[in-house]
Amino acid sequence: MNGGPGVIRYVTYKRVSTEDQGKSGLGLEAQERDIRIYLDTYSPEPWQVVADVVEIESGANSDRPELWRAVDLAKRSRATLLVAKLDRLSRKVSLIATLMDDPKLTLRVASMPHADKFQLHIYAALAEQEREFISLRTKAALREAKARGQKLGGLRDATMKRNAVLKANADARASKLDGIVRPLREANASLRDIADALNSAGVETPRGGRWHAASVGRLLDRLGV
Structure with a gap:
């Protein structure tokens, strides 16, 4: 061209x-x-x-x-x-x-x-806060596991450690969206409506994809909504 x-x-x-x-x-x-x-x-x-x-x-x-x-x-x-x-x-x-x-x-x-420059700046700041929170939550999860007497060593314990990290990360991502999805659900929005709202706002799923009713349902279950 x-x-x-x-x-x-x-x-x-x-x-x-x-x-x-x-x-x-x-x-x-x-x-x-x-x-x-x-x-x-x-x-x-x-x-x-x-x-x-x-x-x-x-x-x-x-x-x-x-x-x-x-x-x-x-x-x-x-x-x-x-x-x-x-x-x-x-x-x-x-x-x-x-x-x-x-x-x-x-x-x-x-x-x-x-997104304009102002919106991108806000998104970058939120992403940085999320990474910091995930790091803190991961460390807290590992401390709790250790306090329960779980030795974080060996194959089985390495798996437990990895699972604790994954759960902490998933909880942190879900918490970030709580202020968006909870009010919508409390206003009787359907799972599809919430998915459409998240997609319209440019919010990606944890895997970087689009939201669907099923993925919104899993998010709400994690948040206890």
């Missing part, structure tokens, strides 16, 4: 870390899929990808040469920096805030196609 007046230009940025590459929803193919969905569904036409930048680096590391190269390319070519998910930019709110505060940079996140 040739560039020219009226063409919407994009610089796409994809990031994986060594530990991410084998995880569903975080690999390069998944990010490419989400970016393609955005371009085909939400982008004004005609559009052009002027550069595709890939980086292998931890999301907690601010030393990201390829990210800064992508930012520079986007600004110099008056293009929009497009990423699949917000955490592909960084898991640090401070770094994301730096990018969003740059008046010369336009940023779009494929999985949240209608």
